[in-house]
């Protein structure tokens with residue numbers, strides 16, 4: 001089943017064409033990556049899909065509904081995490097998660113928060129204010145927050161950018177398990193090619209706001225005569 005279908009999206013910021021004629025789909029259970037150089041248009045694409053900014057052209061359908069017309073219903077099944085989004089610094093970790101659980105209207109907010117605190121190994125940090133956490137610890141809280149409503153589509157902008165190799169490895173395993181067992185889909189951006197090879201079923205390379213190559217890691221490596229995705233990235237980026 002197709003969860004997300006974006007067609008011919010475009011977005012300009014003044015003279016800058018951030019995204020041009022971009023179409024992509026994400027199916028149930030799939031983990032899909034958007035890759036590209038800094039400034040390629042990845043975050044702008046994600047922000048359009050999340051309804052944070054309005055496309056200049058194109059359409060976005062999720063769960064069979066048009067995002068613009070069924071915004072509340074669509075977005076109740078979606079969540080997002082990015083290291084550049086700050087959660088309230090003065091609140092304790094549990095307070096942040098409780099507040100979002102209530103905001104999302106969860107039926108058993110306490111139980112869900114407890115579940116995610118355990119999943120992301122946040123017990124030792126639960127009574128600390130957000131501002132007293134390291135950036136990697138904050139990332140784990142962001143991910144826990146993003147899973148509160150058990151989203152059918154999880155959008156992650158560089159999910160493991162601030163995590164040490166051990167934490168990154170564990171979180172990648174955990175996110176991969178979630179997609180496989182719950183059938184929920186993920187759309188992620190990352191500059192970590194090994195992470196993308198491990199986690200993603202399909203990859204879209206963006207350059208100058210357009211998708212210039214797409215396929216599985218193996219298909220792309222074959223098409224570009226490359227040993228791995230890192231080499232594909234360099235070949236695509238350098239034209």
Ligand SMILES: Nc1ncnc2c1ncn2[C@@H]1O[C@H](COP(=O)(O)OP(=O)(O)OP(=O)(O)O)[C@@H](O)[C@H]1O
Pocket residue numbers: 013016017018036037038039040041042043044045
């Ligand atoms: N609010 C904005 N106002 C003006 N220009 C913007 C705005 N947001 C993004 N841009 C421009 O649009 C282009 C695409 O930016 P975007 O943030 O989508 O890239 P990205 O692929 O996510 O990059 P990175 O890997 O650095 O996060 C860039 O040229 C950027 O400068």
